Amino acid sequence: MCLGVPGKVVQVGDDIHQMAQVDVCGVRRDVNIALICEGETKDMLGKWVLVHVGFAMSILSEEEAQETMAALTAMGEVEEDVQAFLRGGSDGDAVR
Numbered sequence: 001m002c003l004g005v006p007g008k009v010v011q012v013g014d015d016i017h018q019m020a021q022v023d024v025c026g027v028r029r030d031v032n033i034a035l036i037c038e039g040e041t042k043d044m045l046g047k048w049v050l051v052h053v054g055f056a057m058s059i060l061s062e063e064e065a066q067e068t069m070a071a072l073t074a075m076g077e078v079e080e081d082v083q084a085f086l087r088g089g090s091d092g093d094a095v096r
Contacts, residue, residue: 003072004050004057006065009033012041020044022051031056 010028011021016037019030033056037044048065049056060068 004052004068005072006048006060006068007031007051008065009044009047009049009056012044014041016041020056022049022056024051030054 005024007022007024007029009020009031010023012033013019016034018041020033020041021028022031029051031049031051032054033041033044033049036049036056036059048060048062050058050060050065050068
């Protein structure tokens with residue numbers, strides 16, 4: 001099953017063509033925010049997003065992010081999806 005994992009945007013580039021850093025469960029990964037960024041990239045700082053295969057798919061409230069993580073945990077899906085997230089692409093290197 002493919003699921004999105006909630007994360008918080010902690011760093012952005014100067015424009016939407018640069019990757020943002022998103023913190024998911026204490027691990028930072030490069031994520032493309034071009035699909036959801038409207039306006040200045042700096043406006044994305046601190047926002048919660050739903051991440052799937054390296055792309056931020058939607059913006060969430062912090063409450064929605066926590067509820068989603070709780071639901072994933074209850075379903076037993078967090079570990080598998082977070083580990084896939086941490087592996088990233090083929091290189092397997094997590095960014096901390």
